[in-house]
Amino acid sequence: MARPGTPRPDSSLLDDSDLLAVDRDALRPLAERMRPRTLDEMVGQRRLLAPGTALRTSIESGHVHSMVLWGPPGCGKTTLALLLAKYADADFRAISAVLSGLPDVRQVLAEAGHRFAEGRRTVLFVDEVHRFNKAQQDAFLPHIERGTILFVGATTENPSFELNSALLSRCRVHVMEAVSGDDIAVALQRALDDETHGLGGRGLRIAPEQLQVIASAADGDVRRGLTLLEIAAELAGESVAGETGTGDAEEGGGSPGTITDDILAQVLADRTRRFDKGGEQFYDQISALHKSVRSSNPDAALYWLARMLDGGCDPIYLARRMTRMAVEDIGLADPRALQMAIDAWDTYDRLGSPEGELALAQLVIYLASTAKSNAAYTAFKAAKRDVVEYGTQEVPLHLRNAPTKLMKSIGYGKDYRYDHDAEGGVALEQTGFPDAMGERVYYRPVERGMELKLKEKLDRLRADRTRAQRKLKDGE
Template sequence: MNIAPLAERVRPKTLSEVVGQEHLTGPGKPLRRMLETRRLSSFILWGPPGSGKTTLARLMAQGVGQEMVALSAVNAGVKDIKEVVTQAQQKGGLVLFLDEIHRFNKSQQDALLPHVESGLLTLIGATTENPSFEVNPALRSRARVYVLNPLDEEATLRLLERALAHPQGLQAQAEPKALELIAQAAMGDARRALSALELAASLGEGQISEAAAREALGSGTLNFDKGGEYFYDLISALHKSVRGNHVDAALYYLARMIEGGADPLYLARRLARMAVEDVGLADPNALRLAMAAKDAYDFLGSPEGELALAELVIYLALAPKSNSSYVAWKNAQNAARTHPDAAIPLPLRNAPTALMQRLGYGRGYAYYHDDPEGSFAQQYLPDDLENLTLYQATGEGWEERVRERLKALRARFATGSKTKRT
């Protein structure tokens, strides 16, 4: 008897079970609102492999009670579209899930257009390629584009733990270190993570040890050299070498990963993270160069595009370092969670109606360019957070130049606040 793969057996049955795409599935977010209103409109899901595109398409069609027909643009053509259109006419409408929509050429996409426009077909497209370049503007204008993110390690861990506890899952016990190892090596791909977990369970006879996880990962494409080093060790070494300003080590680990078969675009994403997390505002150009390197690789491919990644690694390793933005953002998130309903000062509020104006919304706002002194005397934070300090500039690079300005600005706000109270 054939048993479905683990990824299929534990596929989410509701939107709440989907892991890692809360910006689309959470309360008040686009896909959640469609289900709540039971009004499904055409959209395209753009994201890397294993990010949940097929799962979301199925859940959206099921959630609004519409029948869905799935096609893959790899082997479908205009004839298949005509057959789906005939079915839709007989049934009064259908949801068409078109995987790899970027594989359709212009004429094939044009064949969809009138039926999407009339509402006969509700299109859900899925693609790993940028729709701006691969989907016709006319079709794109009739279908919202939603970006799916690769799963971070925390989300991947939740996915693995759910698979272990799922009624149709593995019903196995796993060492925490084994799950961490798989989550790190999966590179944001849920399907890859679940496949590795299933293999590790079979190797460990239901007990998933760290050794079983390493063996499972080593038997696939995630073993990166003959000496037994694994992906998560290498990406950690690359990140720490960049953070520690050791350019030669950083280049070595980058080359070792590329030579071992790592996805260069995944490495570009990780390097962009280093640019914002570890270089940060000490050198704001780091993020610009990171995005340029990603685009250069996307444009050139291998091997020419790899030089852009090498150039980026050199730049990041030699750049001044600051994690002030990273720390400030964590502080801001904590403040928002601790004080989610703090009242916004009236002068800062929007006042689009006469009633709001009568209630004092926007009254007394000091426009900085007309009234700098009044602007500094103005209250910006809610009463409960009036003395909140989230960001501290370091003495590195660009932040060294603005640290005194930040100090002076905060002093002016403090003086202005005292003047207003007196």
């Protein structure tokens, strides 16, 4: 086949159809040319596809079922769907929920129906299936039930949230994982050795540690790793062509070249890690950040902050979430945390990126390092539950405002004691709750940070109030 940087085949030996096939193959990306043709060639996914596993056994026997493949980009969802069709001796059809509408779906299903009537099966692969709305997803249901199609949906989002229950009930969900760096390195080496579909025969030289760098930079995505390798190979070929003064390195007598550290630096410049704004990874990472702060682990919290900023998360969103952490998880154990969160938010708003990101970094370190208490958060939730349970309770007369003579005459404000005039500055014998509820305790300070002092004071006041109110009731 014709490969970039190599002479074209002698056209006298090929007919027009052969030349067209050669040209088409040369235009296909390396990742597409190196797509696995058997289950043994797939890298990663050992949990699902190791010899003897249920899914592999069903695929090899040709008895496959409709399924949803959930996993990150480049983990092999499309490849697995192709192999399903191959092992089942079925026709393969693919549509993308990004590009296709309901008319396209109906046409593909109609064609599958005709093949089914002729005794042939169809594996229908739906990429990005979570982008279909409910009506579009429902269109597959009767065809899955009748067996007209073997449905294979691919999604990077949590199917529980993105796919309707009717579709999920008819499919098995298989979770696919990001491919490890070592497994990606295996795929890269295979591409370097393959002379038919890969880069073999070009004499490319790359050190094992450099190959591992590319595998690591692929960030769990085999397709990305192969693309990076292909770009590096093209740059190595171009550098040789420039040195020999010809557009074709092999015809100029030079070797196809070495993938050097300089070439790798060019290829890997400005790469980004996997991050899906608003998707599953987004919520997983903000959860990891919040829980690291709650666990008083500033190092882990700082890592997740850096990950989210690196992935393009809006820093203002992170400032808002960390302000929430200051209120929910730190609370009155360290009231300074809330003000620091507001200050960091304001600092980023004034400085922007990257200078303002340091304020967010300082904030997350402080939040994770300081004393924690969710006592105020828990107390507020308990008070809200009582509001629902007890309904619209009347305000006790002694607590009501009495700005007019009429209000005073009907008892508004009667028997109210002004706390500043009471001994100790607190009128312990009067309640602050509706009569039907009695005294309630919502706020229970923890013995950490500033709440330790609050706990000592409130424990004493609550005990004194209980005694004073009991004494008043006994006197009545």
